Amino acid sequence: MMCLVRILGESRGTETETETEMVYAGLIHLFVTVFLYHFATFMVIPAITDVTMSAICPGKDECSIAIYLSGFQQAITGVGSLVMMPLLGNLSDEYGRKTLLILPMTLNVVPLAILACSRTKSFFYAYYVLKTLTAMICEGSVQCLSLAYVADNVPHGKRISAFGILAGTGSAAFVCGTLTSRFLSTSSTFQVSASVAVLAAMYMKAFLKESTCEDLENMKQDVSQKTPLVTCSNGEDSSSKIFKTIPSIEDMICLLKSSLTFSQAAIIAFFTSLAEGGLYTSLLYYLKASFHFSKDQFADLMLIVGIAGAFSQLVLMPTLAPAIGEEKLLAIGLFASCTHMFLYGISWSSWVPYVSAMFSVLGVLANPCIRSIASKQVGPNEQGKAQGCISGISSFANVVSPLAFTPLTALFLSENAPFHFPGFSIVCIGFAMMVAFIQSIMIRAPTASHKISSNSLC
Numbered sequence: 001m002m003c004l005v006r007i008l009g010e011s012r013g014t015e016t017e018t019e020t021e022m023v024y025a026g027l028i029h030l031f032v033t034v035f036l037y038h039f040a041t042f043m044v045i046p047a048i049t050d051v052t053m054s055a056i057c058p059g060k061d062e063c064s065i066a067i068y069l070s071g072f073q074q075a076i077t078g079v080g081s082l083v084m085m086p087l088l089g090n091l092s093d094e095y096g097r098k099t100l101l102i103l104p105m106t107l108n109v110v111p112l113a114i115l116a117c118s119r120t121k122s123f124f125y126a127y128y129v130l131k132t133l134t135a136m137i138c139e140g141s142v143q144c145l146s147l148a149y150v151a152d153n154v155p156h157g158k159r160i161s162a163f164g165i166l167a168g169t170g171s172a173a174f175v176c177g178t179l180t181s182r183f184l185s186t187s188s189t190f191q192v193s194a195s196v197a198v199l200a201a202m203y204m205k206a207f208l209k210e211s212t213c214e215d216l217e218n219m220k221q222d223v224s225q226k227t228p229l230v231t232c233s234n235g236e237d238s239s240s241k242i243f244k245t246i247p248s249i250e251d252m253i254c255l256l257k258s259s260l261t262f263s264q265a266a267i268i269a270f271f272t273s274l275a276e277g278g279l280y281t282s283l284l285y286y287l288k289a290s291f292h293f294s295k296d297q298f299a300d301l302m303l304i305v306g307i308a309g310a311f312s313q314l315v316l317m318p319t320l321a322p323a324i325g326e327e328k329l330l331a332i333g334l335f336a337s338c339t340h341m342f343l344y345g346i347s348w349s350s351w352v353p354y355v356s357a358m359f360s361v362l363g364v365l366a367n368p369c370i371r372s373i374a375s376k377q378v379g380p381n382e383q384g385k386a387q388g389c390i391s392g393i394s395s396f397a398n399v400v401s402p403l404a405f406t407p408l409t410a411l412f413l414s415e416n417a418p419f420h421f422p423g424f425s426i427v428c429i430g431f432a433m434m435v436a437f438i439q440s441i442m443i444r445a446p447t448a449s450h451k452i453s454s455n456s457l458c
Helices: 002-011 018-041 045-056 065-093 097-107 109-117 123-140 141-153 155-181 185-208 212-221 239-245 250-257 260-291 295-324 325-343 353-358 365-377 378-412 424-442
Strands: none
Touching: 002 250, 002 365, 018 045, 018 097, 018 212, 018 325, 018 378, 045 123, 045 155, 045 250, 045 295, 065 097, 065 123, 065 378, 097 109, 097 123, 097 185, 097 212, 109 123, 109 155, 109 185, 109 295, 109 353, 141 212, 141 365, 141 378, 155 185, 155 239, 155 295, 185 239, 212 378, 239 295, 239 378, 260 295, 260 325, 260 353, 260 365, 260 378, 260 424, 295 325, 295 365, 325 365, 353 378, 378 424
């Protein structure tokens, strides 16, 4: 949090103390909300593979049906998110980030509560169906709206550091959730997770202040008669606003055409999400089949990733980003991610995945850099639209990813593999990340004077 104090202190030095305190309090409440939400979500990840295998293929270490079900869920979630992320982002530009955050944070409680009651086969399938449906709205929406909230309150020059702190908050939640799961029984894990999810929704509703164009303008005018931070459209009735905020394919294409840098960031986001989605779908089943990993080993591995990520985003990013620039930092992060995935794929012993996980100390820097670069290419009242567009593209990658990598993973973990290489699909995933790395080398972020608003083209 000291990083946040320094960011606000330096970037808002010309504003009143009361105004800075209001912004600071709003960001703190946002970070607490994000922490609680991710804490509840990440807590169940080490346990869900064992729950799935026990419900579908009891007593086995390899189960193609479980892999295909996970891939199908990810694909359906991606299709829903592809539509919902741009819509939620656009609506949040008009009706506020908090208003839209209420929906995913409330829906997140439902599937967790089901497995908190029981993990039998019937309860698992009920969880599976509801998780698939709710994830269409929840998956990525909290991140998208939180990034837009931060962009509302932090100027360009300090935005990458603030995005890093937001990402670090999620990584810290990942560490705490995984560590908690490590010492809880499976049944207790889901019960605690559901309780924390309820607490997150209640905290957000009670303490988080709204962040819309109108609210920011009013705050500025009430505290000091300065120029509003953002310019909002007036004189439109609510029905016309609703229809204008429903995005179309043409709207997204128009936004991509508005800036070459934004288009490059979108391409990088696609291939990064393609690789990360494939790794998420395949890795745990690969480790279980190859090295007989269980809940505790998964938790240990995730702890390494989480601790490295939290340290990197909370400490390294605020220091490195101003010194070397977010474009170079993006390339460094993507190169580390490539190495990370290739090492997973060629693991020859059970200790190699733990060494590979340590490369995430740099790999986690990529996503905040992508979001910051995209954020700087649009106007202040288009942050939700921009973040929603990037999230939608990432969601589309999550549709393609299981279609490409799930059959490959199932094939090479089965007895019918054309040759013995259990990590072949993980290596292929690494090549997808390499495409993102190559694109990141070519990205050149323009100065503020060269940015083009999407409204000027559409």
